[in-house]
Amino acid sequence: MPAHPWLADRTDRFDSSGIRKVFDLAAKMKDPINLSIGQPDFPAPxxxxxxxxxxxxxxxxxxxxxxxxxxxxxxxxxxxxxxxxxxxxxxxxxxxxxxxxxxxxxxxxxxxxxxxxxxxxxxxxxxxxxxxxxxxxxxxxxxxxxxxxxxxxxxxxxxxxxxxxxxxxxxxxxxxxxxxxxxxxxxxxxxxxxxxxxxxxxxxxxxxxxxxxxxxxxxxxxxxxxxxxxxxxxxxxxxxxxxxxxxxxxxxxxxxxxxxxxxxxxxxxxxxxxxTDMTPQVDAYRERRDHIVTGLRDAGYEVAPTGGAFYVFPKVPEGRGTANEFVTRAIENELLVIPGGIFSRRDTHFRISYAASKATIDRGLEVLRRLVKG
Known part of the structure; x- marks a missing residue:
């Protein structure tokens, strides 16, 4: 049943985006390692x-x-x-x-x-x-x-x-x-x-x-x-x-x-x-892609070959629970990533956005290295 008698039945089919909830959480944190945002981090030309x-x-x-x-x-x-x-x-x-x-x-x-x-x-x-x-x-x-x-x-x-x-x-x-x-x-x-x-x-x-x-x-x-x-x-x-x-x-x-x-x-x-030439920005994102994929694989994460956008979708390591549980632990360590269940009927992976500075990416990789070790 809808949450209010005036609401149409179709509104029961969706809730606030789980991504939006992570954004709201980020706004309350003092110094989050934010690898959740699905938008470029470079300014408009x-x-x-x-x-x-x-x-x-x-x-x-x-x-x-x-x-x-x-x-x-x-x-x-x-x-x-x-x-x-x-x-x-x-x-x-x-x-x-x-x-x-x-x-x-x-x-x-x-x-x-x-x-x-x-x-x-x-x-x-x-x-x-x-x-x-x-x-x-x-x-x-x-x-x-x-x-x-x-x-x-x-x-x-x-x-x-x-x-x-x-x-x-x-x-x-x-x-x-x-x-x-x-x-x-x-x-x-x-x-x-x-x-x-x-x-x-x-x-x-x-x-x-x-x-x-x-x-x-x-x-x-x-x-x-x-x-x-x-x-x-x-x-x-x-x-x-x-x-x-x-x-x-x-x-x-x-x-x-x-x-x-x-x-x-x-x-x-x-x-x-x-x-307007955006080649320098695209080249920078290519370098970040290479950097984060290498860092994740070196830490023991399984990552499928990725060739575009500014996301990677690693698998939660064996024995580290569901993606939702894993992301909860990441957030407890000030790292904001998105649980894969928001994008999927599976709860086994999580999304990282590398639309962030290299320093922020490296901070995130350090947390992920700690989490894979338990």
Missing amino acids: DSLKEAACKAIREDKNGYSQTQGAAALRDRLQQRVDEEWGHADRKLLVTSGTSGALNLAMWALVNPGDEVIVFDPYFVMYPTLCEMVGGVPVVIDTYEDDFQINLAKVEAAITPKTKLILFNSPANPTGVVASDAAARGLAELAAKHNIALLSDEIYREFCYDGALPSPAKWNDQAIVVDGFSKSYGVTGWRIGWVHGPAPLIDKMAALQQYTFVCAPNPLQHAAIEAFT
Whole structure:
């Protein structure tokens, strides 16, 4: 039963994010070793900040078109057309990638439709599915080093399957799907006439080669992206989605009745991103990835190969309890990490974000070395 008689039944399907609870805990701690935050630790580039102030001073403070400010939308559409060359591919600027995901779910999923989700998953996926009446069909990837097993996917497809939710580089694992997996998933979706949504918000954080997007092999694939992670502007809420024109048009109509539009002055500021080089930041994160993976493995932790985003997803060492119990002990030692059960139906791993200084990472590794010894 809902906690209050006025609340809709659907609100029983979710609680406050476990990640948010860790953030709230961090705010009360004096000097936490915070390896929990899923946002870049570098500041937004000065060029973007100055462009935002300029847009506000120039009174670009009203609504934009629902589809997005024309100047930004045109630049994004040009880039999408150059990359994919799909004749029927259209683009919509959204209120963050979360806005894009919400609009896509509302536009695609009927009550009772099945949505394939890969475990571990971004915390939002199953909840969004259930909020629109969909049925999450969860495919475990632990035994495959968090890569996509295409045989498992094909076995999970039924006449009720409507959508596959795919995220690479992945949150929480940091794993980048192989070319073979991305292509196979694209071809499976086309074969069965199933919508495929590729969440590529961490696309710029690929450390071992370019991201293989399913849109390369499936011209009906829906792609979600944004500026938040790549440019350190998570609070700006500027995302975008591109895909088949009839779907994008309907998502734009839904946006009119929900988000209305993404923040207009910040849309104009985001245009500056097209001429801003973030290579030094990406290179720094690659070095941190190498450093933390080496440190964890040297300490005795099992870590799957990770090629992107800014997360690792170590397994709790044998004999050290569940992930929730292990993270509780970490927090008692002032180390903030996220228990894997927030992202999974298993409680065996935990998420570390290396979007932190090397000094903070080293402090965290020292705590983790102590915890593995008991």
